Amino acid sequence: MPLPFQPVYAGTALSQPPICSTLYRYLHKVPNNGGVLVANQGEHMTGNLAFDPGFRRQRWTIANWGEAYRINCPFCNDTRHRLWVNHRYGQPDPANLAWPSDGLVICFNEDCLKDLDNRKQLFEWIFELPNMREHVAPVLDMSGVTAAGPRLQPCQWPGQMEALPDFCLTYLAQRGFRGDTVSLFGLRYCVGSQEFPSAVGRIIVPIYHNRQMVGWQGRTPGEPTSRHMPKYYTMPHFPKRAVLYNLDNARGRSFCVVFEGVTDVWRLPGYGVALLGKTISVEQQNLLRAAFSENQPIILCLDPETWDNSALKIHEMIRGWPNPIVRVRLPDGFDPADLEHDTLLNTVVTQAQAAGIRLHVGR
Numbered sequence: 001m002p003l004p005f006q007p008v009y010a011g012t013a014l015s016q017p018p019i020c021s022t023l024y025r026y027l028h029k030v031p032n033n034g035g036v037l038v039a040n041q042g043e044h045m046t047g048n049l050a051f052d053p054g055f056r057r058q059r060w061t062i063a064n065w066g067e068a069y070r071i072n073c074p075f076c077n078d079t080r081h082r083l084w085v086n087h088r089y090g091q092p093d094p095a096n097l098a099w100p101s102d103g104l105v106i107c108f109n110e111d112c113l114k115d116l117d118n119r120k121q122l123f124e125w126i127f128e129l130p131n132m133r134e135h136v137a138p139v140l141d142m143s144g145v146t147a148a149g150p151r152l153q154p155c156q157w158p159g160q161m162e163a164l165p166d167f168c169l170t171y172l173a174q175r176g177f178r179g180d181t182v183s184l185f186g187l188r189y190c191v192g193s194q195e196f197p198s199a200v201g202r203i204i205v206p207i208y209h210n211r212q213m214v215g216w217q218g219r220t221p222g223e224p225t226s227r228h229m230p231k232y233y234t235m236p237h238f239p240k241r242a243v244l245y246n247l248d249n250a251r252g253r254s255f256c257v258v259f260e261g262v263t264d265v266w267r268l269p270g271y272g273v274a275l276l277g278k279t280i281s282v283e284q285q286n287l288l289r290a291a292f293s294e295n296q297p298i299i300l301c302l303d304p305e306t307w308d309n310s311a312l313k314i315h316e317m318i319r320g321w322p323n324p325i326v327r328v329r330l331p332d333g334f335d336p337a338d339l340e341h342d343t344l345l346n347t348v349v350t351q352a353q354a355a356g357i358r359l360h361v362g363r
């Protein structure tokens, strides 16, 4: 029997259930969403799917986008519900090999969803988080998201690769990364690519899973020169949720430090793994549990600006584990990657100790 549906926003009940009530509910998991508004209520999407000869594949021509759910954009300082998520977001897209459509979303404030990483992050927030407490667990089969999602598979470098040129080495040195970072993490520089032009001019970070290269992330050597150029460019359709960056090297150590991004891990090569985002998927939880036995401490060391939402949620998710768990708080304004190697290690060890957990460095 379906549950009675009584969504309320700002004290006013919706006149009828949203077209995709699952998505409507899931949107409340997005950090700082400010509540979900419904626009164009009850209108279904209308349009045509036809072969486009110029594009050499099937494309949609949309007549009416239909119902949309509006939330505060979590990527900019939006407080006016300017992130519009279409009711068909996450549904299999027949124009794209039935992959879940993650593009039916737009930030009218700063166009934040042009950034592929932001698109992936939003998708993870909406569909990957196991619900806590009052939330009902996501029913992914309803939209076919799980079934259609990409899987891990071996991959190649994105194009023509070379050793890091001097200006990249200088950039890494200026940020205080240790000299062996390049060799430890197998970093290379992309000088040309037919398939992935956005990878060109970036430091390419290979991502391994069980010693097999399964993906890569490209980082601009320095701050991006335009706001349309994201700092990171990840291999398209890479299922970040299915890996933990650097797990192969961290496995078997006496404790594990969980970070958000690859450069954070470079600060603690032996112990760090990265979620490649701000959430932890069920698959990543399983990987962590399998790699570390119950007496090995798990240290959460996420970026300070996510302390109140993502970090807390991740902590809640793994709280029931037998492992000692510490949530490290870094000074405001400092991501782990901004701290010196020794400073970061000291912070982790000291805060663990304050929580009654002794870390054995060097093992």
Ligand SMILES: [Zn+2]
Pocket: 073, 074, 075, 076, 077, 078, 107, 108, 109, 110, 111, 112, 113
């Ligand atoms: Zn935005």
